[in-house]
Amino acid sequence: MLNCDIVRTRLKTMILGRNLYCFQVIDSTNAHLLGLARDGAPEGTVVLSEFQTAGRGRKERRWFSSKGKNLLLSILLRPELEIEYAQKITLASAIILANTIDQYLKNKNLPPVDIRFKWPNDLLVNNRKLSGILAESILQDKKIVALVLGVGINLNEMPEERDPAIRDLAVSLKELTGADIDREDFLCLFLENFEKDYERFERTLYRQVIDEWKQRCNQFGQKVLLETPFGEQEAIVRDINDSGFLVYEDMAGKLHALVTGEIISGHKDASGF
Template identity: 35%
Template sequence: MASTRDRIIALLSDHCNSYLSGQAISDQLNISRTAVWKQMKVLKQDGYLIEAIPNKGYRILSTPDKLSENTLRWGLETNWLGKSIYFHEKIDSTQTKANQLAQSGCEHGTVVLADRQEAGRGRMNRTWYSDHNDGIWMSIVLRPTVLPSQAAQFTLLMGTVLADVLTEKTGLSIKIKWPNDLFINDKKIAGILTEMQAEQDQIHYLVIGIGINVNQTTQQFDTAIRQKATSLREAAAQSFSKRDLIQSILHAFEIQYEQYNETGFSEIKKRWEKRGYKMNQHVTYQSGNTRSEGIIRGIGQDGALLLQDKDGEVHSLYSAEIDW
């Protein structure tokens, strides 16, 4: 059961645009007015900026930058995404936890976050270096009513959302590398991992995991990826609020997800192709035992990468190792 402190924060967060009287808090939480006053005093000591006006009540003006379920909920402008948030200071993997929650029936839009991951993973079970609190490690549970063959579209949807939000926050040009990475100046800034449980004609749930390098310095990157990765801090020469980024991403994703449900994938495809990494450039790639080459021409309606060969024929690529 949530503590009295957490319940007060949640209550104030739900009324962040209005005042809540001490009596109303007392009645809803079944505690005394004196207990409410004491809790407000403790919250102020913890870094919460709380306005108290006689005959009106209390209102949170700002929260500490430290992440928690309460600070993430406060000011989150979504209707359904992130209404259930599970935050961990340390966890093996948000993706693993989100899958467990999805299997146990958690609601659509559940979000799992962590300050640190001890076993973060990316596509094809590659290691994601995230055992520190300078990045965003987050997984989202979705229960879309589309066919399993359309699942890849959600990775591409998330890619466009991340690119738009990070461009807005940094002013930098963000490119999306098919199928699941974001790049700044030819270096990886973020990755997306989408996992699914489904039957032939029905998705039971999707878990979309994202990892974003936010405030790391170059020296903090593992030597294995130091030449290939960067962070927002390194690229923009300033630090960023993880809370602000997370809330902006969730807000933007909810809007784009609902637009996708109304209008389909075509608009996302256009937005992706405007940001596609090495669009209309020549690449070589390995698919199975075959090594080929072609020019990237975009993505298909099913999320496949479209490559034009030397004879002018366009092929759909669903899984391959591309030599970028």
């Protein structure tokens, strides 16, 4: 099981993870941290759990994760920015996580993996889901007073341990590299990188995020199936706009920005918090 005392000892952050809650079982790390946020928990509070009974992703989808194999955590941010920045913060979190995976594998002399982003919140390797991110906000006067980022990362779960419904849709770092992933080391590295890069992105009001995110997305120009507020639509992915929303071309050749929705592409979701 993940040792939170080791995490507290190794962690080299000033804020992130200094207020750390660890559970063996919880309903949802995001739900618990949202409650703590409403009670005044400080920025940087982190909630971890080995297993979730009501983990969820976008559209309230269930989360599937074997106990003690992966990382399930939620991070509390208090950016004091307009709600329009929430999407950019989600994209920034994906960048930080992908860079952390690259760094961890390099530090351990393990083979690299080619991580690609699927809008709005997935990290894929070979079109299989390695990680998902779910952002939930508490607003006041159209400003974010608290933003909870739920992060699920498949580290050590092998196919035979996975729910059959998602066995071929998900993938873990152990499956890709053949090596056990030290979860305490990985968590500390992720939180340390997050604290450093979050400050960088905040300082520049997320100006670099869109360009950095695009570098890991290979869906531009692809024909996909989208879930939109108006139902499912076939479309061609054209861009990500300056607000972090998907720009797509419909079958009539007209461009639209997708604010609420996702790329379906006939592929079942496998994430939740």
